[in-house]
Amino acid sequence: MKVKSIGFRNFRNLNESVVSTDAKVIVVEGRNGVGKTSFLECVYSSLLLSSFRTSRLSDAIRHDAPYCQMRCSVNKNGSQYEVFAYCDRDRKTIKVNDESITGYGKLFSLFSAAVMSYDDKKIISSGPEERRRYVNQLSCFIDAGLADAIRSYSAILRERNKAVKEKRADVLDALDEKIASIGFRIVDERRKLIPFLEEYVNGICRNVFSIPGKLGIELKSNCDVVDAMEYDRLLKYSRPKDDVLACTSIGPHRDDLIFRYEGRLVRDEFSTGQIRLLSIMLKLALIDMISDMAGYSPIVLVDDVLLELDEEKKHLVFQYLLKYRQVFYTFLPQESFYRDYCDDMLVYEIKDGRIGGDENGR
Structure with missing residues (x-):
């Protein structure tokens, strides 16, 4: 392109x-x-x-x-x-x-279009939102239909959070079915994507920068379910907790990525320079995956x-x-x-x- x-x-x-x-x-x-x-x-x-x-x-x-x-x-x-x-x-x-x-x-x-910028180090050093944004971008370019799914999920999530605050159980029943269907798709696609991402990053680590060892990437999710029906049941089970928090406590909006190098937690043990280099490798992997999987x-x-x-x-x-x-x-x-x-x-x-x-x- x-x-x-x-x-x-x-x-x-x-x-x-x-x-x-x-x-x-x-x-x-x-x-x-x-x-x-x-x-x-x-x-x-x-x-x-x-x-x-x-x-x-x-x-x-x-x-x-x-x-x-x-x-x-x-x-x-x-x-x-x-x-x-x-x-x-x-x-x-x-x-x-x-x-x-x-x-x-x-x-x-x-x-x-893939951007490599100074702020990429936030993927590792900042909060989960930055890592979700990274995974969302990668997912949407590989499977374009996910872009609309993620936007729909965000819109329904806002509705559900409002219903939780207003204690509208009748509204929650309808919203849970919708959000479970879309949310499961997002989580399931992320689970499938992470092993490929790990493989691509480690390939760049070895073949471009000649760095030994293995980087592990783990998807941390609080909705590890097998289908949308189980997701829906989990949403209903979590309602007492949601009432206390006044928001939706489970779903892909709570996902995070955990990076470990040779078993050590990257965020806690890597230097600023090492975090910078890893963030560059993550972006190079994103570009490679888009090129290979999207076909251009x-x-x-x-x-x-x-x-x-x-x-x-x-x-x-x-x-x-x-x-x-x-x-x-x-x-x-x-x-x-x-x-x-x-x-x-x-x-x-x-x-x-x-x-x-x-x-x-x-």
Whole structure:
């Protein structure tokens, strides 16, 4: 998959522009705070109508504008797609080849984009929500139908939590049947996915970074059930506890991932540098799995991730990602190691939201 061009208006601090991205490697250089990450976010948002920086795409609208819009031209497995995305303060829409797309399942079946960012270390060092977000992203790109299932689950969960607080047993009976069906599907897909994830991460650990030993990944779930009927019974059994907590106490929204290296708990025993490297391996595994299981290469967006790595690992990651059809990078002006790795490269410079440079002036 390749984004051949991207156009945007009123997107954060970026000046309105149309930028050619028809190359294997796209590099955006600039000092901190000039718009490098915003450019990667714009590429991501134009494909998936969401942001990797905030929960609301409307937050990306320039402060003095009523809306933002993005256009991009995409080639995927020989097919051409023209994408138009629009967002104002109240709504957002996306059209692909002039057809309105409703539902994230359809969108995830068309496009995928994987982000590697400084915040990836939160997958390991922060709370369970970050790890669920990581697993959800991986699951949805591999099985696009899960995107709509996860959104439906969240909506029903909000209804159920409200019914629990209001002690509406009659409403809970109906909601439990719905949430059990969707919740079981989500948990079951996660259980199937984790062994593959573990295999991919360990392969990268050995073959890319030459690190011995084994990383274990365990799904910690409080609804380890065999089917939706058992899930429904478990929900009813948990109602007294739910009444005390005033919320739903079991379900995939409580899942977590536990990482162990040679039996040792990673979160407690790994250094900051080791956690950073493991978070990179988790993202590389995600990209590999999407490519292998979804059947096409996702767009890869790398935002200042390489800066904290030593020179050897920096080169290893850059070289590894060259196997994908298109990778976007952000770099500070003094970084130049990447220039000899690939001839099919466009380099742009951002200053105060203005994008300049190639083609092929660099």
